[in-house]
Amino acid sequence: MNTKKRSIFEEVGETAKPATAPKGGMIDARPRGARKAVRAWLMVLFALVVVMIAVGGLTRLTDSGLAITEWAPVTGAVPPLSAEDWEAEFELYRQIPEYQLQNKGMTLSEFKTIYWWEWGHRQLGRVIGLVWAVGFVGFLVARKIPPGWTGRLIGIGALGGLQGAIGWWMVSSGLDGTMLDVASYRLATHLGLAFVILGLIAWWVFTLGRSEAELLxxxxxxxxxxxxxxxxxxxxxxxxxxxxxxxxxxxxxxxxxxxxxxxxxxxxxxxxxxxxxxxxxxxxxxxxxxxxxxxxxxxxxxxxxxxxxxxxxxxxxxxxxxxxxxxxxxxxxxxxxxxxxxxxxxxxxxxxxxxxxxxxxxxxxxxxxxxxxxxxxxxxxxx
CATH class of the missing domain: 1.20.120 (Four Helix Bundle (Hemerythrin (Met), subunit A))
Structure with a gap:
């Protein structure tokens, strides 16, 4: 038994260095991930969604939304490459009410104009999906996603996928019957979801622009x-x-x-x-x-x-x-x-x-x- 007396002036555990609180508090001590990089990536997605909304509006204003009558998320990325391919696409368009009741007699050249608008609109959607996937997987593999943000970033991708499905649901409403355009309530759903996605990205860009300590x-x-x-x-x-x-x-x-x-x-x-x-x-x-x-x-x-x-x-x-x-x-x-x-x-x-x-x-x-x-x-x- 150690009976050695200790001085009342002796500091307890003087040989061990006391733990010091990290500068800025515990919230700054947590791993924060690449907040600036994730924010920059979200800003790119934001800009692409804004362009997507504009292109979608012009597609509607030019009556181009029904030019492509099939939903092919992968193979549809390749446009017609030969005269035969163009004729096949044109023949599909000639079967729908918009052509038969409104655009009968349209030339192949005129059809190509509206086709390229709709193809560009869909292609931009694919680009947005690719930018999201590459960015998300890259940050995930590098373990640079800020704590608590993984679910939010997955949610953006899921909403983007849902938007593609709603887009086809919208287009399909104008492919039969006597409809000359897509159903207006489906168009409203499609545009509404685009603004929801844009709003979420904007909110998170604002949030990531400030530190966790500052936000708290x-x-x-x-x-x-x-x-x-x-x-x-x-x-x-x-x-x-x-x-x-x-x-x-x-x-x-x-x-x-x-x-x-x-x-x-x-x-x-x-x-x-x-x-x-x-x-x-x-x-x-x-x-x-x-x-x-x-x-x-x-x-x-x-x-x-x-x-x-x-x-x-x-x-x-x-x-x-x-x-x-x-x-x-x-x-x-x-x-x-x-x-x-x-x-x-x-x-x-x-x-x-x-x-x-x-x-x-x-x-x-x-x-x-x-x-x-x-x-x-x-x-x-x-x-």
Missing amino acids: QARRAREPRLMSLGGWLVGLAFVQILLGALVAGIDAGRGYTDWPLMAGGFLPPGAFEIQPLWRNFFENDGLVQFMHRMAGYVLLVFGIFVFFRARRSSFTATRGAYGAMLGMLFLQMLLGIVTVMYSAPAHIAIFHQFGAVVLWVLILRARHQTAYPRSQSVRGAAA
Whole structure:
């Protein structure tokens, strides 16, 4: 038994070095993966999805969406390479209602134009899938995915695959019967999912742009009331996007070119003439455009209300984010009015659709800024 007395001034375990807390706290000590690299990869995917939405819009505006009548995810990547191949593709197109009821007498040269639009649209989808797969597998093998992010990144790939299946579900609706275009509600589903994917990528790009420690600290300063209002704003914007898809699906933007009235009245004539009644909300061009207009007014008024509520925020960056949102909201409304008054020509309609993308991202950015406010100096500038 060791009975040696110890001095009361002797430090306990003086031969062993005490463990020191890692600089920045335990959250910074965890392996964080390649946050910057993953963010850069997501930004590439974001840009590709934006281009995909634009190409999809032009495919719709040029009536090219039904040019390819088969779904071949792998072999469809190779376009017709011979005169015989082109004739075979053209013969398939001649069997569908769009050709027989609308484009009868179309030449092979004219068919090639719409074919290349649809082929390019599908090819871009394959490129996006490849970029996702190569990036995800690369980060996974290198063990560079930040903790907690594997499921999110897999989810993006799964939604992309689902989007391809929904795309074919949409196209198949116009291949038989008397349909001259795809079903508008299927088009709305297809475009809606594209905006969901774009929104998720944008949110994660915003998140990965800041450290875990900064995000954890920012959560403590979030403003729940403003965050809730931002969530409602996101929901209203999404509904308006879906209504815009319904307008595009039945060319409802070309039927009533006066504003603010419609054919001289508040409600368009024959707004509920289709039977059964519910079909009017999807197939009546006057009622569908009316709903899109009314939803736009509601979104604008609510956006103004949220902006003034955000002005009371103590965070400069938050106020600035909602200011940018409101500015784009006014511009998008102006683009919508011009699109209608000029009967939705392709070059204006595509700007209106791109405006929806910009507005969507700015609304999400504002809400993200509310959820994770940026710290600022005493003078009020963002740190």
